Amino acid sequence: MDAYQTLVDYQQRVDQALQKFFPEKVEEARRFDAATVDSMAALSEFTLRKAKRLRAAFLYYGYACFADPIRYDKVSKAQKGTDVGNAGITGNDNHLLYASLAMELLQSHLLIHDDIMDRDHIRRGKPTIHVQYASQRDAHYGNSMALCIGNYGIDHAVRILNKSQFPSKRKERAIEELLIFVQKVIQGQIRDLRPELRSEQEILKTYELKSATYTVEGPLHVGAILAGARPPALRLLSRYALPLGIAFQLRDDINGLYGDEEKTGKPADSDVKQGKYTLLMARALAAGTPAEQATLRSALGNQQLTTQQLDQVREIVKQRSLDSIVALAQQKMEEAVRAIQDALFRAKGKEFLLGITDFIARRDH
Amino acid sequence: MDAYQTLVDYQQRVDQALQKFFPEKVEEARRFDAATVDSMAALSEFTLRKAKRLRAAFLYYGYACFADPIRYDKVSKAQKGTDVGNAGITGNDNHLLYASLAMELLQSHLLIHDDIMDRDHIRRGKPTIHVQYASQRDAHYGNSMALCIGNYGIDHAVRILNKSQFPSKRKERAIEELLIFVQKVIQGQIRDLRPELRSEQEILKTYELKSATYTVEGPLHVGAILAGARPPALRLLSRYALPLGIAFQLRDDINGLYGDEEKTGKPADSDVKQGKYTLLMARALAAGTPAEQATLRSALGNQQLTTQQLDQVREIVKQRSLDSIVALAQQKMEEAVRAIQDALFRAKGKEFLLGITDFIARRDH
Numbered sequence: 001m002d003a004y005q006t007l008v009d010y011q012q013r014v015d016q017a018l019q020k021f022f023p024e025k026v027e028e029a030r031r032f033d034a035a036t037v038d039s040m041a042a043l044s045e046f047t048l049r050k051a052k053r054l055r056a057a058f059l060y061y062g063y064a065c066f067a068d069p070i071r072y073d074k075v076s077k078a079q080k081g082t083d084v085g086n087a088g089i090t091g092n093d094n095h096l097l098y099a100s101l102a103m104e105l106l107q108s109h110l111l112i113h114d115d116i117m118d119r120d121h122i123r124r125g126k127p128t129i130h131v132q133y134a135s136q137r138d139a140h141y142g143n144s145m146a147l148c149i150g151n152y153g154i155d156h157a158v159r160i161l162n163k164s165q166f167p168s169k170r171k172e173r174a175i176e177e178l179l180i181f182v183q184k185v186i187q188g189q190i191r192d193l194r195p196e197l198r199s200e201q202e203i204l205k206t207y208e209l210k211s212a213t214y215t216v217e218g219p220l221h222v223g224a225i226l227a228g229a230r231p232p233a234l235r236l237l238s239r240y241a242l243p244l245g246i247a248f249q250l251r252d253d254i255n256g257l258y259g260d261e262e263k264t265g266k267p268a269d270s271d272v273k274q275g276k277y278t279l280l281m282a283r284a285l286a287a288g289t290p291a292e293q294a295t296l297r298s299a300l301g302n303q304q305l306t307t308q309q310l311d312q313v314r315e316i317v318k319q320r321s322l323d324s325i326v327a328l329a330q331q332k333m334e335e336a337v338r339a340i341q342d343a344l345f346r347a348k349g350k351e352f353l354l355g356i357t358d359f360i361a362r363r364d365h
Numbered sequence: 366m367d368a369y370q371t372l373v374d375y376q377q378r379v380d381q382a383l384q385k386f387f388p389e390k391v392e393e394a395r396r397f398d399a400a401t402v403d404s405m406a407a408l409s410e411f412t413l414r415k416a417k418r419l420r421a422a423f424l425y426y427g428y429a430c431f432a433d434p435i436r437y438d439k440v441s442k443a444q445k446g447t448d449v450g451n452a453g454i455t456g457n458d459n460h461l462l463y464a465s466l467a468m469e470l471l472q473s474h475l476l477i478h479d480d481i482m483d484r485d486h487i488r489r490g491k492p493t494i495h496v497q498y499a500s501q502r503d504a505h506y507g508n509s510m511a512l513c514i515g516n517y518g519i520d521h522a523v524r525i526l527n528k529s530q531f532p533s534k535r536k537e538r539a540i541e542e543l544l545i546f547v548q549k550v551i552q553g554q555i556r557d558l559r560p561e562l563r564s565e566q567e568i569l570k571t572y573e574l575k576s577a578t579y580t581v582e583g584p585l586h587v588g589a590i591l592a593g594a595r596p597p598a599l600r601l602l603s604r605y606a607l608p609l610g611i612a613f614q615l616r617d618d619i620n621g622l623y624g625d626e627e628k629t630g631k632p633a634d635s636d637v638k639q640g641k642y643t644l645l646m647a648r649a650l651a652a653g654t655p656a657e658q659a660t661l662r663s664a665l666g667n668q669q670l671t672t673q674q675l676d677q678v679r680e681i682v683k684q685r686s687l688d689s690i691v692a693l694a695q696q697k698m699e700e701a702v703r704a705i706q707d708a709l710f711r712a713k714g715k716e717f718l719l720g721i722t723d724f725i726a727r728r729d730h
Contacts (some may be wrong), residue, residue, distance in 0.1 A: 032552055033556065035556050115506075144481070147481065147512060148554055154519065158540065158544055162537055163537075168534065172528075178523060179523055186516050190510065190513050277369055
């Protein structure tokens, strides 16, 4: 089976598990009050929006690089001799599926807070949380509610790992790993807020922190740690994860300018309106004529951006930097593949890791 | 020794431990970049501001209710026969002191985010984090930076517990407890944002969630769990903690109107300017004449509040509700004392818990 199909299948399992997880949480909230029910329902709705579940999958297949995700349990006497075949043992991987939900809750935490900071209006095809609540009163109320609901996300992410059915020492290391990579994401977000960090090198460093760590490296590490992997194996995974994560972000930037709204889940002009200083844009600015530079600068961060201006931006970037960014993403992807080509990982994990790179580096989703 | 002096002594130990903790974190940040160093330094400065360290102390004495905080270790051969007396064993309680720092990092997380939501300008006698950063650019940048820096706080709080030197199963339960009480605080904060929850009963419920759980109950529970306490003991602690936490909040409300700025660390008019709908205010509004009600309503949330108006508010509240709130705080304090008067807790913990109630219920600090 190809890795993309594997991802799609896993996505369905994650969606089903989240559809079971959240009603329980909303039910728990009923013991408190309507306000809690409402905010937990908002976290639920946001998390359940259509998403690739890539981070949950990386956790799962990070584990699969080092151990069999299926746990075989001895069947009880009552079950024996009934309909259980398979030499008296039965098994499943639900414990690992459950742990991988932590990545999706973490994702909600980060996206909800990021949307406040970026003043984004649409996420996963629907209004962002702060915009939803702002419409009930005002922008400050919207931001405050999104701040609180985002905080529920990290809380649940850690609780899921903490309660998962793995040996305590591994869970401790996994929680430490998660919290360290969350710190890196925060660092990346802070760098994003600082306009002085705009050299090519600084942009790539920000991409590594805000994207590569939490999209690829962190989830893989958490999965690997739950399977008992040691630091040398984690370092090897990083040599795959960091370039792949950067390729992912470079593709995300391209999709942010040329992507299909249906697939990206956000308006095609939002990156430019927000003034996102992507590597794609930085290279176009560096390579453009003075007139082109002026056009790009007047478009970036312009809330009144017209369709015509957006088309001009697309054309300039296409002329000046698109090919070089596509090539860089391809190069980073190949770097990722080379890093683990000869690694002694278990086949189930390694096949997914190698197979998914192509999807990530040429994604238009 | 009286409990207040015990608290002051413990405060000094916490301050010293934090003064050791943060330079290490800032040093770690140097491996990344100047932006990270700057934001970690901001979290450090905020956390190190003068504070009572009440939550850290409750963790410590929650532990002391069930086990001896001093851990005696066998001395090594090299140490034997040198200057170590005491039957060949030596000990300290630094592991517990370290774990209790989690409460102060959590406190920073909650205060930094709360200050964004409440639009507070001064905290612990100095500008709030969002105000500090807003002055560098604009309000949105200030809020975004405070959002990120506040997130570092919860991250460090969980990491501290996760890395502390207690048995894994206890740490797991302690982390779960911490994350559950953080969820309650978020619930309290969300309730605070909702003006419809203004009956006396609803206000007290909000106080329980946003104050009592995280000031008293949560820290006590985490400490008790680290000492191996079981659910019935935790329930007993709750019967002490929740009324005491409400007494604490009622006193906080009184200090917010009549307190000394030096002691409260915030301007004397900030609660009224913010429009904080305290029980003190709710009762004054309920009991006042129509003219008094009009005065209170025009003062609440009024950013242009004059000294004369503030004095009018103080006088009305003094006439209409102050005594009843002082009495309610006293009653809640007594309820707390009665709950554990006959409990079979260890003396060191119980003495602190009983002794500190008086300080909390009559505090003007």
